[in-house]
Amino acid sequence: xxxxxxxxxxxxxxRLPGVGPxxxxxxxxxxxxxxxxxxxxxxxxxxxxxQRVKFCKICFNVSEEETCRICRDPRRDPTVLCVVEEYKDVxxxxxxxxxxxxxxxxxxxxxxxxxxxxxxxxxxxxxTRLNDTxxxxxxxxxxxxxxxxxxxTYLTRQLAPLGLAITRLAxxxxxxxxxxxxxxxxxxxxxxxxxxxx
Amino acid sequence: xxxxxxxxxxxxxxRLPGVGPxxxxxxxxxxxxxxxxxxxxxxxxxxxxxQRVKFCKICFNVSEEETCRICRDPRRDPTVLCVVEEYKDVxxxxxxxxxxxxxxxxxxxxxxxxxxxxxxxxxxxxxTRLNDTxxxxxxxxxxxxxxxxxxxTYLTRQLAPLGLAITRLAxxxxxxxxxxxxxxxxxxxxxxxxxxxx
Numbered sequence: 270x271x272x273x274x275x276x277x278x279x280x281x282x283x284r285l286p287g288v289g290p291x292x293x294x295x296x297x298x299x300x301x302x303x304x305x306x307x308x309x310x311x312x313x314x315x316x317x318x319x320q321r322v323k324f325c326k327i328c329f330n331v332s333e334e335e336t337c338r339i340c341r342d343p344r345r346d347p348t349v350l351c352v353v354e355e356y357k358d359v360x361x362x363x364x365x366x367x368x369x370x371x372x373x374x375x376x377x378x379x380x381x382x383x384x385x386x387x388x389x390x391x392x393x394x395x396x397t398r399l400n401d402t403x404x405x406x407x408x409x410x411x412x413x414x415x416x417x418x419x420x421x422t423y424l425t426r427q428l429a430p431l432g433l434a435i436t437r438l439a440x441x442x443x444x445x446x447x448x449x450x451x452x453x454x455x456x457x458x459x460x461x462x463x464x465x466x467x
Numbered sequence: 468x469x470x471x472x473x474x475x476x477x478x479x480x481x482r483l484p485g486v487g488p489x490x491x492x493x494x495x496x497x498x499x500x501x502x503x504x505x506x507x508x509x510x511x512x513x514x515x516x517x518q519r520v521k522f523c524k525i526c527f528n529v530s531e532e533e534t535c536r537i538c539r540d541p542r543r544d545p546t547v548l549c550v551v552e553e554y555k556d557v558x559x560x561x562x563x564x565x566x567x568x569x570x571x572x573x574x575x576x577x578x579x580x581x582x583x584x585x586x587x588x589x590x591x592x593x594x595t596r597l598n599d600t601x602x603x604x605x606x607x608x609x610x611x612x613x614x615x616x617x618x619x620t621y622l623t624r625q626l627a628p629l630g631l632a633i634t635r636l637a638x639x640x641x642x643x644x645x646x647x648x649x650x651x652x653x654x655x656x657x658x659x660x661x662x663x664x665x
Contacts, residue, residue, distance in 0.1 A: 271558060273531055278516045281509045286497045287490050297516075298555055299484045301529060305517045311479045312513040318476045318495075319503045331499060333471055357496055360469060 275301065327398070329374040329391050331356045339363075339371060346370040351408040352395065352424065354378050354417065357449045358410065365457035370408075373398060378416035379423055387423060395424075399431055406434040408463060413442040425466040436463040473499065525596070527572040527589050529554045537561075537569055544568040549606040550593065550622065552576050552615065555647045556608065563655035568606075571596065576614035577621055583614075585621060593622075597629055604632040606661060611640040623664040634661040 271279060275297060283293035300308050324330070325337035332338065339345060339359070349370030353359055359372050375390040399407075409424055411417035421437060428435050439462030442451055451459070469477060473495060481491035498506050522528070523535035530536065537543055537557070547568030551557055557570050573588040597605075607622055609615035619635060626633050637660030640649055649657070 272529065272536065274512065274516050274519050275529060277512045281512050284505070284509075285494050287493055288486075292485050294555070295485055296483050298553070300513065300516065301520060301554070307482070308513050308517050311482075312510040314472065314476045314479050315498065315506050315510040315513075318472050318498065319506050321472050322499060331470065331473060338470065355496070356499070357492070 271297075324374075328372045329376060329394070330359050330372055344369075347401070347403045348405045349408065350398070350404055350406070351410050353410045354412055354420070354448075358412075361449045361451065361456060362410065362460070365453050365460060367457045367460040368408075370406075375411075375420065378411055378420040380416045380419075390420070392424070392427070396427070399428070399433070404433060406436060408436050408438070408460075409466060410438050410448070412446075412448045413438075414445055414447070417448075421466065435466045437466050438463050522572075526570045527574060527592070528557050528570055542567075545599070545601045546603045547606065548596070548602055548604070549608050551608050552610055552618070552646075556610075559647045559649065559654060560608065560658070563651050563658060565655045565658040566606075568604075573609075573618065576609055576618040578614045578617075588618070590622070590625070594625070597626070597631070602631060604634060606634050606636070606658075607664060608636050608646065610644075610646045611636075612643055612645070615646075619664065633664045635664050636661050 278300065279290075279293045279297045282288055282296050283290055285293075288296070321333050323332055323335070325332040325335075325340055327336050327340045330337040330339060334341070346369045349368075350373055351362065351368055351370055352373045352375060353362065354375050354377055356374055359374060362368050362372075373391070373395050375392065375395070377385055377390055379385060379387060379390070407428060409421040411420045425435055438459040442448065442455065442459050448456070476498065477488075477491045477495045480486055480494050481488055483491075486494070519531050520529055521531065521533070523530040523533075523538055525534050525538045528535040528537060532539070544567045547566075548571055549560065549566055549568055550571045550573060551560070552573050552575055554572055557572060560566050560570075571589070571593050573590065573593070575583055575588055577583060577585060577588070605626060607619040609618045623633055636657040640646065640653065640657050646654070
């Protein structure tokens with residue numbers, strides 16, 4: 270529809286999540302008229318984010334170092350491990366200031382429809398971490414939806430033989446939603462009222 | 468909220484039109500997990516679009532050359548000139564295949580609230596082009612909203628002494644909307660039924 274590189278830009282923008290053809294066009298026209306310095310800054314940060322952002326080799330949280338800020342922090346409680354699906358869940362939980370332990374980021378949830386089974390998640394890496402004898406509790410903080418519940422149920426069975434306390438976040442989170450959209454107070458209360466996994 | 472460059476990326480994405488904080492976050496997380504090659508391609512096209520896209524020195528349409536594809540095309544009717552607000556309006560009109568003349572892109576519409584008067588638009592350049600004696604008709608295809616109407620009225624007065632036919636697009640366009648969102652048929656009919664400007 271448009272000439273050369275303008276159409277390329279619209280196509281690339283249209284691949285982003287939540288950006289439809291009209292939005293892509295609107296953003297492209299905005300960029301055509303924007304200050305080249307601003308557009309350059311966006312381009313640079315895109316390149317930089319892929320160059321600099323790694324995943325923590327302990328917990329798979331997003332990090333600019335080999336290990337993330339939380340894993341490096343000696344003040345974090347080494348006896349509690351919180352298992353989450355994604356990096357954004359770590360951020361949401363950190364915002365509540367309710368949790369002072371460490372994390373393990375699975376990289377998703379079990380979802381047979383999407384071809385994601387236990388082997389596609391960082392469950393093997395989680396099992397390796399559990400050799401740490403300081404650990405006393407594992408909090409399964411997966412999303413309160415079908416996939417998150419399935420993942421938590423699977424992990425509960427896998428972890429049961431280890432004799433650790435295995436807990437789930439308290440109800441209070443809206444069922445069927447995404448953990449990351451819960452407000453700080455709700456998510457904080459859910460943390461405080463966590464229950465033993467069955 | 469997020470670490471270093473991830474927050475920079477969210478901030479930059481949040482500056483784009485129609486991208487709120489939650490969308491910016493969602494796009495950023497998508498990019499964090501995306502193939503680096505895809506992200507690189509987006510970054511490259513952003514840089515390229517600012518390097519390669521110029522504005523046609525005749526009509527101010529977007530172009531990768533000194534003059535745009537339409538101005539260079541000898542088959543376009545040199546007797547009719549269509550005045551539009553923006554590049555996207557050129558694209559919308561081209562899609563109708565109703566118009567075979569050339570364009571003049573004003574770069575906006577008169578809007579005193581936004582500090583845009585005739586001097587901020589490419590009206591002086593339009594007047595210079597009218598020395599072309601082949602011209603017989605000027606179509607004022609500004610948006611059917613307040614600013615577009617004001618611009619057309621202003622231009623009608625300015626152009627009247629030249630003795631050319633000055634026309635407006637036919638009613639049929641939804642009033643209060645943007646020209647670019649009209650469907651091809653409506654816009655095509657509006658072109659076919661254009662009326663003399665008062």
